[in-house]
Amino acid sequence: DGGITQSPKYLFRKEGQNVTLSCEQNLNHDAMYWYRQDPGQGLRLIYYSQIVNDFQKGDIAEGYSVSREKKESFPLTVTSAQKNPTAFYLCASTPSWDASGNTIYFGEGSWLTVV
């Protein structure tokens, strides 16, 4: 079945550690995104990639980094510079970047907790 796979589902990070969240899609979508979700708040865009080998900062990129070396993969690294990383992280994709009919598809999410 086509879809977006995020791993791990649950991740614990110690203070000062970098951690990487995996996102893989087999939908052949050009564009991919990372969102952060905090309780009682909407989704906030961290980074997005319009096409392979390209990525751009979203609204809350500080303390995060990404890469897009392959079309199907868009990993997110939460660095030690991110002071409040505990949240639910969602990866998403769309068939193309700017088609007006784009529907955004989400993965199942990853829970990151700082211990």
Added chain:
Amino acid sequence: GENVEQHPSTLSVQEGDSAVIKCTYSDSASNYFPWYKQELGKGPQLIIDIRSNVGEKKDQRIAVTLNKTAKHFSLHITETQPEDSAVYFCAARSRGGANNLFFGTGTRLTVIP
């Protein structure tokens, strides 16, 4: 940029009753309005969407209405069932890129059997 406000933040209804969730947006250029349902610990799933050239769209028990003049849109769920219990998000987009997709803060709907 766009600002999307969503109300109420929580909503409880008796099974079989209707539920209505409302959103307002600020950017008159927004032309695409999706609604997502998110179950606990899962990613949001698109349940219905509407574009600015349409005033209403219906899919079985779910309907969305759009008032472009007033810049608000609403989700209507009729004959609610316990499995409708979830968090619902509205969103608005002015251009195709998803960096222009702005989400409301969500409504936690509880359907009481």
